[in-house]
Amino acid sequence: MRGWTIFAGVLAALASPLAAQETRVAPEGHTPPPATLDQVDWLVGQWTGTGIGGAPAMESWLPPSGGTMVGTFIQETGEGGIRFTEHLYLMEEEGTLVLRLKHFNADLTGWEEKDGMLTFRLIAVEDCAAYFHALTLRCRNPSFPGEGLLAAVRMQSGGELVFRFDALGPEHPQRCPDAMTTIDMNQCYADVLGRADERREAYLAKAVEMHADRPELAKEIAASDAAFLAYRNAECGAVYEDWKEGTIRGVMGLTCSISMTDSRTLTIWSNWLTYMDSTPPVLPKPKPTP
Known part of the structure; x- marks a missing residue:
């Protein structure tokens, strides 16, 4: 061999x-x-x-x-x-x-x-x-x-x-193809996470606005997002810890955060921005952040 x-x-x-x-x-x-x-x-x-x-x-x-x-x-x-x-x-x-x-x-x-x-x-x-x-x-x-x-x-x-x-494909775009160094990769993936968070916050704000006539429900929706952020930080912090001996640790932790954030935005959309009948959703169905 x-x-x-x-x-x-x-x-x-x-x-x-x-x-x-x-x-x-x-x-x-x-x-x-x-x-x-x-x-x-x-x-x-x-x-x-x-x-x-x-x-x-x-x-x-x-x-x-x-x-x-x-x-x-x-x-x-x-x-x-x-x-x-x-x-x-x-x-x-x-x-x-x-x-x-x-x-x-x-x-x-x-x-x-x-x-x-x-x-x-x-x-x-x-x-x-x-x-x-x-x-x-x-x-x-x-x-x-x-x-x-x-x-x-x-x-x-x-x-x-x-x-x-x-x-890799239309639903799962390749990220950071031009990043050549570890510093470039970390910065690029941090930028992707920033875009993912901006969209999550926009969808969350719309969900709270849509249910403003039910203050307790709107409060619970906002509280669930705070709980998500705490969970994301703990989970992806564990991923970072797992990879701490390698230069890839930053990208692995950020990839975890991006994936969880995209999933969270999709959950907000599914639970609070869509309808049971054929009424169009309030916002477009979110796709993975490019």
């Missing part, structure tokens, strides 16, 4: 041990369970996020073709170039699934030997998740499979490298 040795050697120093590990390791003599590509159709799409050293990363998966799903992974440098890429095959084989991949440098020279590759055997398929030996692919939120993807790989050191991706 020379390829695995290269992979681990390059990335081990970048992998921070997590309190609760995302990856699993197959026990001795484990037999991969029955599985088909239909069980991992939630992977199909383009996913973008922050990768090694806070630099942008992207993963893409095509629909099945000939019993195989083809995927690609791109890790950028902090200066906007390509650091390395992966070419992935998720295959049906002997009634189960196996994932194989090869790494390439920016000049298309391979990490592995000419005919070499990394092979990850399946441990389990669960709701919106596929666990391979030392590698995990799962939905960030099983209730909303199209919103985000988590990919994790366990290093020989025992730590993990974890990528958290958002869906």
